[in-house]
Amino acid sequence: MSRNPERNDRKSGKKPAFGDKSAPRSGGPGAGAKGPSASGPDRGGWNPNPKPKAFSDSAPRPSRAKADADNFVWGRHPVLAALANPARKGMGRLLATADRAAELERDKAANGHTIEVIEAQALDRMLPPGAVHQGLAFKVQPLEGVALEDIAGDGGVIVMLDQLTDPQNVGAIFRSALAFGAKGIVVQDRHSPALAGALAKASAGATERLPCARVTNLSRALETLADMGWRAVGLDGSAELTLEQALDERPTVLVMGSEGDGIRRLVAEHCDVLAKIPMPGGFESLNVSNAAAVALYEATRKQAS
DSSP states (O other): OSSSSHHHHHHHHOOOTOOOSOOOOSHHHHHHHHGTTBBBBTSSSOOSSOOOOOOTTSSSOOOOOOGGGGGESSSHHHHHHHHOOOOTOOOOEEEHHHHHHHHHHHEEEEEEEOOOEEOHHHHHHHOTTTTTOTTEEEEOOOOOOOGGGGGGSOOOOOEESSOOOHHHHHHHHHHHHHHTTTTEEEEGGGGGOOHHHHHHHHHTHHHSOOEEEESSSSHHHHHHHHHHOOOOEETTOOOOOEEHHHHSSOOEEEEEEETBBSSOOOHHTTTSSEEEEOOOOOOOOHHHHHHHHHHHHHHHHHOOO
């Protein structure tokens, strides 16, 4: 924004308010000795070209460095699950407050990792603002994921996420998928958050226990799964069939789209059927993680019958 009031007034079309000392003084009758002289501008009035203020002399405000959340797992359940994950053996930096370190030692839960005792305030500074770490953090690289074929061998239910990027929602879906016995999660590699940070916290450790396949193209992944005998059911609020009508006992891929855009057209075209969750209460909107929990319940119930 310009610092010249005259340019601002011209741009906005606003007239200076009466009594505003920043407004130019009139040089007409009644201006008195303080009016502008022929020799130059009025030194006691408004200067149309003020000297710019020097900001370089002021000390910069200290800023908190942004933590790389993709390299951290924090919170009691996520960290304990990561420590118990064989894929994490011998890797990472384990940070704990004194009381949490004593618990890890007592329960022999460190699994060979060296515990670095740290003050809670120092841990606060290492993690993103608001991270509820409960005195535990584990600095590791994100999990690599598994091959699609590794989770599609024995049937059951798989959850596919189409461009879901909110860590809280994705973490909650991992938690529900593990609770209902899903075989794994499929995400697109380019448009999905890392399985760490706030996502791992929201999953309560499920990201360490439930396989995740990161694929380049979801449509091609659905073709691969179809060749292996899987049936894709996409959730769409405008679909004609309900979930109960669309689901059966066959191996099922539940395809969930983002809350804003839903399932993309090409992905939807690769689904065998689209289905909706009936909502007789009249409020036709569910958070995507809640919708996933409902769909997982229905799918596992169908397969158990």
